[in-house]
Amino acid sequence: MARRARPVLGRRGVPLAAVAASALLLCACDAASVDLIPTATPTHEARPAAEAAPVGIAFAPLSGTPADAAALRHPSLAVKIDNHWDARPQIALNRTDLVYEELVEGGLTRYVAVWHSDVPDQVGPVRSVRPMDPLIASPLGGIIAYSGGQQYFVDLMHATPLLNVVADEDDGTLFERADDRPGPHDLVLAAADVVAANAGLAPPPVQFAYGTADPLAAPSLAATPTSRIELVFSESSSPSWEWDPTTYAWLRAQDGTPDLEASGERIRATNVVTLRVAIEWPYEEVPLTALTGTGEAWVSAGGRTAHGTWTKPDAGAPITLTADDGSTLRLAPGNTWIELVPNEGSAAFAP
Template structure:
């Protein structure tokens, strides 16, 4: 019994020592407890209740509101421009000679400042009319002036509001220095009693899942050339890391003048149509009604399409069906089919 008592005493002392040691050193490290986050599958797949008509992008809030279409200068002295990074759609067409101009259409985003604003041509007016947009320009051709003065569509023009709604920048020389703020667009619309509530007609869009399986030939970049020189060459390069196209003009990336934000695009739509020079000034007649051949680039892929004018909207068509756009921003290049006009489209698969 004595031996057992000694043994028991020793055991107690040993346990007491271990206990004291644990108290001194604190409790040992514990295995981290992994919390399993519960995902509401219904919430993940739930579609947003609203979407923007010109981009297809979803929204928690209503997306009503009239589109605003602005004539934007693309002369080298007008670059970089202001506000183009906020445009839902930009149409690029020839004005005089080899010089292109933009019709920048805003609805989902409202830039603080837009410009330089340039003069109107009748075919840009037709595009704005198809979108039920408020048309903004500074100046006009003879044919465009007749259309605007006849009330063909609601418009604000710098020939009337130079120095009031339209402001001149001291950093550039005329005619490359006329700008208008979005605040002044709304102010002018109120003054003219133009309604800004009616939303534009909707384009057709792929769902986000459908966009991941876009098919076509590989085309990581495309160059659209309007002349033998490079001044009005547009190069679009697909960035795999962000799934969007970046734009370059004459080798320089297209960015916003103030914010330096790049133009990022989801759809490139290139259409061919007839161009006719109608006077000695070089004004053109461009057919935007008859349809023709084209290319549609999305997610680094390209397909050949036809284009048609669907109640004023220029849309891509294949096998008789409208081809949906990827949700996001779109740039439309209109190029001549005429052999005498130096335009071309070239693709690079790398």
């Protein structure tokens, strides 16, 4: 609010001689003969000013952005989201804190999308679980939602500490089929209802370290200016990101076409974290992303990219990002996409 200007009090233009004469007369008068104008006596009792209740400010654990502490006291919701071309545009991806993109059968990719600081009413389309999803979601705690899957993969997910919300086990209150989408890419989850019904579960722990809006500026990180990120998961999947300095965000494309969500907005991210991962095949045609151990990593934020390594010692541990100089690779506060690019694929960062 603009501060109101205080009026400047000036002289009335009375001649200086008259002012001086008046002053001499006042000095000559006996103090008792001067009538002082009485001050009005208040007719009400003075009351102390009301004190506003303090508002607790915290930082969202999955995005590093400031938020009302009370609004963060609920679990995160991880959802298996379809990325088949018939599933696009997906619902509410720009309101996620984290999105993990993984290779699935047929050379396509799917997402594990995570909402916590901003939970929408609906998300989707929801698809089935895959064998690497317990490795991705376990460090988050909270809730995991999916449509179903091969029984062995479902059993793996049920063995995690997460609350499983499964369409195959739903009574029809949380999942519904959207009339304007082709099946099986039409399953929508009532996300806000799921979180509200399980609000007593613990909030997620921090997954990544956060810094400033330009966290890669330190010369020791040797970050390079980046205008475009080109990723290849397979012959069928080639997502890319381009840096937009006007919105200070990475804008996503798939197979050379701008990638939109259902709101009509271009899918965007504050950070893009690219991890090179091994792909194993213990389940015949279903690939398994090996997400424990260590590997090559890049963090792209603020129009720069820094190189380093990722480490994840076990299923319950979060991913640790370390720069080539040994320091922690920090992200900018905001949403993050984690690209789990196969070693057989490629990652390129254009200046």
